[in-house]
Amino acid sequence: MSMLATVLLLWGLSLGPAAEAATFVDPRPDLWAEAGSLREPWADLTLVCRAQLDTSDFQLFKDGVAVGQVHLDEGATEWRFPLGAVSEGLQGLYRCCCALGSDRWTSLSNPVEVTGPGTLPAPKLSSSPVAWVTPGLTTTLLCRAGLLGVTFLLQREGDPQFLEVAEAPQANQAAFRVLRASNYTCSYRTHEGGTPSEPSAPVAVEDMAQPPAPRLSVGRDGEVAVLAPGEKFSLSCKAPLDGMEFQLRRGGQEERSGSRWGTYPDRINFELKAQDAGLYTCRYRLREEGAAWSPDSAPVELLLSDGSLPAPAISAQSSTPGLGRGTRVQLRCRAPGAGHRFALVQEDRSGRRVRGVQSPEGPEARFELRDLSPLDSGNYSCVYAGPAPAGSAPSAALDLRWDGPLPKPRLRALWSGKVRPGQDAALRCEKPVAHTSLELLAAGEVVASAYGPSEDLVLPYVGPQHAGNYNCRYRSRWPLVSELSDPVELQVAEP
Structure with missing residues (x-):
């Protein structure tokens, strides 16, 4: 009798461990299939779930639903779930997870698809x-591949002569080095002379004479800073690769002052004292001898203001009588004379940031805030800089306040029709203003979240229990949170 008939069957289990695991950063197990004979892989198949840490509980899922759980008296790092001969009822998309204690589980493993005779x-x-x-x-x-011990084949688009072969007798993956740009696909075969599997989705490899430029920012991800002479500040340079050599530049020359530190392998922070106004850029290069530098990043501007010049005057004019969603506000900063560079500064509970800089011909700069939202609430002031380090004291603060909710986002499904059990369901939460995090909700409960600039939310490995209506919302600069989007219905196909 197969293991699926002897372990505790949990068909119809609610989100339980799978949903709970999504809230933790934890050791993800690995899942693969082993065949009794690679010439007939579906005649006798076993799924192997390997944990990164000793565990006493393993759980197996099929098409988004838990189908088996085993509890061990002593901890282990691996459990084998024998399927035996693969019948139609056993075909599907499998994943596993492992216990991390009495009430926690790991996130789900990689998926392994089990088909049937004649298909790979x-x-x-x-x-x-x-x-x-x-x-x-x-x-x-x-x-x-999901199957252990196969032979892998790499092909290059438009080149029938190009075929790289790699055997993996004790593994389920193989690495191929590529030297030229093209679209690549891979497949595998279970034995010599066997029919190859369906090809993978293509991967496009581009050719670049230089790596892409990095991104340089100051403060809260800003592009301009207004500082007093000698004030400390930090510049962060982020590359698309880990382990690079970084260089900070000012005026086209390397900036050697200050210190540097980093907690992430793809970026470096430069700590400096404000001594010289101007434009800063950064670049990076591979650590191999003779490697070329990347192009410079977009510049970050540093303005120095010692407060020795008279403060400017600030005033506001609104497109509507009151502040509300969609209002346009014009802020005017006026100095005693002409020839200055103005900066508009916003300060709120999250800190201070420069909203814009201008160098008008006359004594007045005009800044516009379009489509006003709660993100624009705060105290506004302006300063102007002359020949460094001369600069003005800040103007009087002008308070703009609108405490309504953030504008409602739009949620849309990135699939059509019904979702096949076991697949991921991706949704896009399109928001009209900047955000720091996204949340996907079902029946008022958060079921998935995402951080950073992406607008996509993924509900992994859906099963029948995931069918229903979903909304999204976004957060931006605590404690601001948006209204809920209109709902999107998720329908799950019959297994």
Whole structure:
């Protein structure tokens, strides 16, 4: 009798461990299939779930629903779920998870698709560390199958002569080094002379004479800073690769003052004292000998203001009698004379940031805030800078306040029709203003979240229990939160 008939069956289990695991950063287990004979892989199949840490509980899922759980008296790092001969009822998309204690589970493993006699599911192809080639960088393509011990085949689009072969007798993946740009696919075969699997989705590898430019920012991800002479500030340079050599530049020359530190492998922070106004850029290069520098980043501007010049005057004019959603506000900053560079500064509970800079011909700069939202609430002032380090004291503060909710986002599904059980359901939460995080809700409960600039939310490995209506919302600069979007219905196909 197969393991699926002997372990505790949990068909119809609610989100339980799978949903709970999504809220933790934890060791994800690995799942693969082993065949009794690679010449007939579906005649005798076993799924192997391997944990990164000792665990006493393993759980197996099929098409988004828990189908088996085993409890061990002593901890182990691996459990084998025998399927035996694969019948139609056993075909589907499997994943596993492991216990992290009495009430916590890991996130779900990678998926393994089980089909049936005469078919081999497509492998997955990915690039590392990036999807481009450049002098001095080794780019590899990793082809991964669900089945252990197969032979992998890499092909290049439009080149029937190009075929790389890699055997993996004790693994379920193989790495191929690529030296030229093209579209690549991979497949695999279970034995010599066997029919290859369906090809993977293609991966496009680009050719770049230089790596892409990094991104430089100051303060709260800003592009301009107004500082007093000698004031400390930090510049963050982020590259698309890990482990690069970074360089900070001012006026086209390397800036050697200050210190540097980093907690992430793809970026560096430069700590400096404000001594010289002007434009700062950064660049990076591979650590190999003779590697070329990347192009410079977009510049960050530093304005110095010692407060020795008279403060400007600030005034506001609104397009409507009261402040509300969609209102346009014009802020005017006026100095005693002409020839200055003005900066508009917003300050709220999150800190201070420059909203804009101008160098008008006359004594007045005009800044516009369009489509006013709660993100624009705060105290506004302006300063102007002359020949460094001369600069004005800040103007009197002008309070703009609108405490309504953030504008409602739009949620839309990135699929059509019904979602196949076991697949991921991706939704896009389109928001009209900047955000720091997104949340996907079902029946008022958060079921998925995302951080950073992406607008996509993923509900992983859906099953029948995931059917229903979903809304999204976004957050921006605590404690601001948006209204809920209109609902989107998720329908799950019959398994």
